[in-house]
Amino acid sequence: MTTRREPERTARVVVIGAGMAGARLAARVPDVTVIGEETHAPYNRVLLAEVLADRYAPEVISLPSAEARRGVRVVRIDPADRLVHGDDGSVTRYERLVLATGSNPVLPPLRGLGATLPEGVHPFRTLDDCLALRDAVRPGVRAVVIGGGLLGVSAARALAERGAQVVLAQQGEHLMERQLDPEAATLLRHHLEALGVEVHTECRVRGLRVTDGRVRAVEMADHYALEADLTVLACGVRPRTGLAKAAGLEVARGIVVDDELRTSDPYIHAVGDCAEHRSVVYGLAGAALEQADVLAEVLAGRPARYRGTRALTRLTLRSPGSTGAADPGLDLAAFGEARPLPGDDVVRLADATRGAYRTVVVRGDRLAGGVLLGDLAAVGTLARTWQEDEPLPADMSLLHLLTDDGGF
Incomplete structure (x- = not known):
């Protein structure tokens, strides 16, 4: 006969996942218990390539530490009794549960690649x-x-x-x-x-x-x-939805949430890479942080709605061995839809001498997207205009969009 284990404690909010979304939420919500599978403190995964390149030590990319039970994998959620079961035998009761389980790397179906990865x-x-x-x-x-x-x-x-x-x-x-x-x-x-x-x-x-x-x-x-x-x-990556599926929550590509980041269970929310909002799984750090901010307001009882994220992609490439001072490298920024649809206007400027390339897609009176390489002087104004979905001035030449002030 199996003896039912009683919860060790009850927390107002339990967060499963100590990544960027979980850490952000924990910093904004009182009386929260964070359970993280990784043994590391939360870190900025956007900067992992800088650690790989030996530009940054691992501690440099650490996020402000939140109290977390690290190295504990949640094996089961019991929505009926609002319990979370860890692989260390722990049982925690929650008033609200937040799934911030992130995503797993996609392992392609390659010959020679089994359940255990070969060395190398x-x-x-x-x-x-x-x-x-x-x-x-x-x-x-x-x-x-x-x-x-x-x-x-x-x-x-x-x-x-x-x-x-x-x-x-x-x-x-x-x-x-x-x-x-x-x-x-x-x-x-x-x-x-x-x-x-x-x-x-x-x-x-x-x-x-x-x-x-x-x-x-x-x-x-x-x-x-x-x-x-x-x-x-x-x-690529795939949302981690196993716990949600086993708990009977609605799952499509990700864990389906509404504008309050609420799942099909009214006491369970989801944020970050595991969440699917209005049929979109973002998989972006910016979206994860924005969702955590909105959910913090919701959990505090204040009116807040998540309407989706417009995120900017940025990347800097430098030559091997460069310190960054003598070698400016290649700066890249992209936002929105870089591929035009029929009827869109496309404005493009290439400067081979300066190694610069800029293009924007205009749909009606609004920016649909753009790409800038080499010279990002105009990216701030362009990205803000796109993110805020502002109409472009009717009397502005489209070519001026590619000037250093974004034409404004």
Whole structure:
């Protein structure tokens, strides 16, 4: 006969997940218990590539510490009795529960890649992933990065900065397809190649060649093999929804929430990478922080609604060994929809001498999106106009949008 364990305590708010969203919420909500699976203090995952490149020590990217039970994995939620069960045997009763469980890296269905990763194969999502990869990198080591999105590009740059021989394999037509138009992606590719990164686009990885439990090469669909001492999986992320599903909450791609970040259970909320709001899973640090801020107001009993996030993507690439002073590198910013629809106006300015490229998409009287590389002087004004969904002045020349003041 199983004896039912009584809760150790009751908390007004229990947060599952001590990442950026969970830490932000904990800093704004009183009487909160945070349960985190990682043993590290909360950290800014946006800066993981800087740790990999040895620009920052791990403690530099730490967030203001919130009281958290670290190293505890929640194994079950009991919504009927409002209980949270940890793998350490703990049981906590909640008045309100917040799921900030984040996301997992997508592990592609590659031959040679099983439930246990071969030695030399690294995901790149958590600080532990980052530190393990950092410890494995040596000058001259052969590294293949699979995935040419923001994460893959950041990892490739950091590995090159550590002296690795890097190959970046992207299945799509160009790098960072979600954020960049083809012209901007071409400039980004040229800059990566100048850093020593070999870039392959429109290529599909078929599998890994593994010998004695260690990766030796990455095999492409055409059977061409890239020798590899290290393989980095940067193939995207997937919301962690297992606890929510098991608890009977509504789950689509992510945990479905309303404008108060409330799930299908009125006592449970979700924020961050695991949450799906109005059919959108953002997977962005900016959205996670904004959702946490809104939920803090809701939990305090103040009127607040989450209407979605308009986030800016930024990236800086520098040459290997650069301190940043003598080498300005390549600055990149992207927002909104860089690919125009029929009827949109597109304004583009390229300056080969200054290594600058700017393009904006105008839909009706509003900015739909834009990309800037090399010279970001106008990005602040443009991004604010887009984020606030402000109409453009009727008498303004569209070309003025690309001036340093954004035309305003």
